[in-house]
Amino acid sequence: MATRVRSYSKINLGLAIGPVRADRFHGLTTLYQTLDLHDLVTVSARRAAKTRLVLTTNHARVPVDGRNTAWKMVERCLERLGVTAEVEMSIEKNLPVQGGMGAGSANAAAALIGLERELGVALPGAARLELAAGVGSDVPLFLLGGAVLGLNRGEQVVPLPDLPRIACLVAVPNVGVSTPQAFRDWDGRQGPGGLTDESKADRLMELSLAYASLYAEPGTSGIVRSLNPEKKQGNSEEIQSGVPNGLAENTLLSLVRTGVENDFEQVVFPAYPSLRETKRLLMGTDSEAPALYAALSGSGSALFGLFRSDADARVAQQRIQSAATQAGVRTFLTETLPRAAYWQRMFAG
């Protein structure tokens, strides 16, 4: 029987780009958060004398050969295990391609999880993370889920205590942004806005510390209110009923005060000006269900807003859907997905 895996997505709550490294990748400090929006990856595998992979998908822009992240992962995992097998995979795409939501990366992690289950084997945890990092900088985070600190080129992941669930509206413009191109544009920036390598490195450190400080003992920093421990995990019912989620709001506002932002906005917004307008509409104004925070995710093109309640997120959805400048922008109402829920809901039966 085949294994069906929910291949969830991520947003980058914040992302700072550092200097170019010797391997030509950029140093990053980023705060990933998984979202309750997913593709479906189905894997069936049986041991065989020779390895044979077959991949199908419902999306024209997803490659079905060795360029596919899921294919790469399965091929490398079998090699690592010293196993030959016939593997059939299908990817049902619901998430945007080149959206900055890590969908292709998540597909690779889902393929690994599905393959292990099908073959009844499990690689050691560190080996899985190493394989994932080899497939892409964004893949290891999907072997943790929840709130994850990304360092080095984004592939070095540190699980963070869960942030409370919060209502989220994702807006996906009708353009795909190439990640390598966005990095090249960042490197090409000249003039007063450009940072020196030294100040870029300082900023990476500064943001790592700021993200870690979010988890300081409540009450000691004066930022996160003293809490009822039972409510520490947040509560999705609160969000669904439209009741404001005070804990999530507090934590998020703390994050905003740390100066969280996404450096890619500085190069992606000038290249695609309508994205800046999408962010403005997500944010809203004080009188019209404003977002607590809105930003570009990764290198885009998806943007997201985080809201006090599901009801506020719906109002923002209306704002975008009725704006003449936003034709072709798709919106998805969802919420952030903490680590325990990420793993509980992983298998689609």
Ligand SMILES: C[C@@](CO)(OP(=O)(O)O)[C@H](O)COP(=O)(O)OP(=O)(O)OC[C@H]1O[C@@H](n2ccc(N)nc2=O)[C@H](O)[C@@H]1O
């Ligand atoms: C920058 C992020 C933020 O989440 O962008 P999104 O793709 O999500 O938008 C990710 O780290 C992307 O991760 P992923 O898409 O797996 O990237 P990779 O395949 O590892 O790299 C694609 C290309 O991006 C550039 N790259 C990537 C990561 C990094 N730290 N520095 C880089 O310069 C390199 O040119 C590399 O060849």
Ligand SMILES: Nc1ncnc2c1ncn2[C@@H]1O[C@H](COP(=O)(O)OP(=O)(O)O)[C@@H](O)[C@H]1O
């Ligand atoms: N499983 C996959 N799903 C989607 N795109 C893939 C996959 N494997 C490789 N790709 C290629 O990777 C590129 C970007 O992948 P994607 O993960 O959708 O973007 P992002 O990292 O911006 O979220 C696409 O242009 C596509 O050709």
